[in-house]
Amino acid sequence: MEVLKFILQKEFRQIFRDKIILAMMFVMPTVQLIIMPFAANFEVKNINVAYVDNDHSSYSQRLIEKIAASGYFKIVSSPQSYKEGLKMIEKGDADLVLEIPLGFERNLVREGLQEVNMAVDAINGTKSSLGGAYLTNVIADFNSNLDVNIKASKSVVPGQAATIEIANSNWYNPHAEYKYYMVPGILVLLLTMIGGFITALNIVKEKEIGTIEQINVTPIKKWQFILGKLIPFWIVGMIVFTVGMIVMYIVYGIFPEGSLLLLYLFAAVYLIALLGLGLLISTLADTQLQAMFIAYFFMMVFMLMSGFFTSTDSMPGWARIISQCTPVTHFITVVRLIVLKGSSFQEVKLELLYLIGFAFLLNSLAIYNYRKTA
Template sequence: MRTLKILLQKEFRQIFRNKIILGITMVMPVMQFIILPLAANFEIKNINLVVVDHDHSVDSRKLLSDITSSGYFRLIDYDNTFDEAYKYIERDKADVILEIPADFERNLVREGSQKIFIAFNAINGTKAGLGASYLGTIASNYNKNILIGLMPSIKNENKAGIDVVPLDWFNPQRNYKLSLIPGILGMLVTLVGGFLTALNIVKEKEIGTIEQINVSPIRKKDFILAKLIPFWILATVIFTIGLILSYFLYHIVPRGNLLILYAFVAVYLLAILGFGLLVSTYCDTQQQAMFIMFFFMLIFILLGGLFTPIESMPLWARAITKLNPVAYFINVIRMVMLKGSSFKDILPELGAVSIMAVVLNVWAGLNYKKKM
């Protein structure tokens, strides 16, 4: 116990003396919380639109005014031919071309249907996808109103059709910040816990201090514990800072029990720290550890369901996420914070992360050789 105490004292002294690392671990959550949710806006606005109107009728103008007044589109130009409009796309000045055919109004009235042509610049896939769905919605609403205007009787007949009214549970305003911020919390804890643990142990190897430790009677168990505990505490502190920030900056109040959240974080951190420990046992320099951690962290975070939902990933990617602790964490933290899930609800995730914690730490422990 006395050995562990002095080892811990040493670790904390070193952590608090490394002003740059300590500073960045404190600044990182604040910056990520202020900048990321504001900048990483999942709503697409200002889609640049070029219109080619061959009809010049009242109805075509009405459709255009519906589109521009939606707030999502910005009318760049009004051209006579598609080729002229296409130049805007080529120069990357426009995202979408809307072509209204000649006799739009006449055919709409006579035949009750009409086609419009939408061409999207799909280089930015998200923008194209969202823009197309916005345009589709606007056009179908317009369509409905036109029909009602033409045949008032249809208003009643329409009852037979299925009317879909979506209701967004747990996040009624579809505030993307609500789903993003718990994810950022997960990212932060993972980065701090994983990176710092891996780098710290490798630093001892690189500087050679581990030689002095290895010729001493310090037991492997104590040495490893003394490396894990400080970062476990540090990451928990950062998680708490993150929770407080999300409350004050974005008024996010966890719906679920904070104890459940912290219990999960505690186990999750064991897995992440174990992973950092494992990486450190395979590396001789901080540079190696940094790059290996970076490699895994990128995959973990990109496949963690923070930016794209896991459910829409291909099967093989979904299989990988089963081994991704970050995916479990982001899932659980969203469940508890937004849905108010109970302890029983997160049991499968907790179980998976516990298994990871045990496997990673045992593996790292076996691989950490005191005799090199």
């Protein structure tokens, strides 16, 4: 521990000596977190729909077939009751629940008016707003193409076409605002960039200035050296995460619905995994330029395949597999669930196991790959 203490002193002195690095670690993420949520636009597909058909008529079946044929929706289930449909939303098995009431066809034919109920899982702002809008448009199109016999029916008031009115509600994000979906994801990506880029340049910087040779001839063990490099940036990362949480609350009014302690537990494990990746890159590269390019490659993969910009459900099968093999995908999922939905440990414990696995694997590889010549 005495050896580790001296390594930590050296690392903290190097961090606070470089004012540019300090600005990159604290000022840039704060500014980006304030600006970036205002620049986002999405299109989603494969929106999971569960429908509750209480009418079981030819018209209700035609409506379901039209929804399935639209290209945006995937019919996943037909629960027996609206309450069962809401449970599917709570479990994440469905994004939308459409309830067709009893007497759907009869009321359309006789009175030319019928309401349907739509519940939306608004924890995903993209799917809630766009998915709800897509479904509304599909129903409106169905309404405009109702059978001519209905529109010509004597029971319909002259000059009035048969219409369907929709009553919907957004769960976990009542106003369907993008910021509630975007801000937690951006915070994760900024934390990823700090953890990945800065540590990727750390060991390779020692190589370039020649101090690595002095360290290699000391009796420092490999795990002590890697741990001494990891701990300072882990502390910095946790501070950056805290600053991001404060910005998220002050600027956007977002406060976690779930446990802050659980959120920090995941952040701590996730940072260990990301710092392990950065240190592994640093042991592989010979120059800071090489380390930057390698880190940039991984950061781009993380950003584009994490489910932040596009839903992982809209990706092809091979892309979803790659997405699940990146730690950032699991952390973004967890942050959104805890912040917006208030999920408990039981609901996200599998994601924690994934992150622990990534942390163990990446740091083990970093320790193994560090070539010490003492």
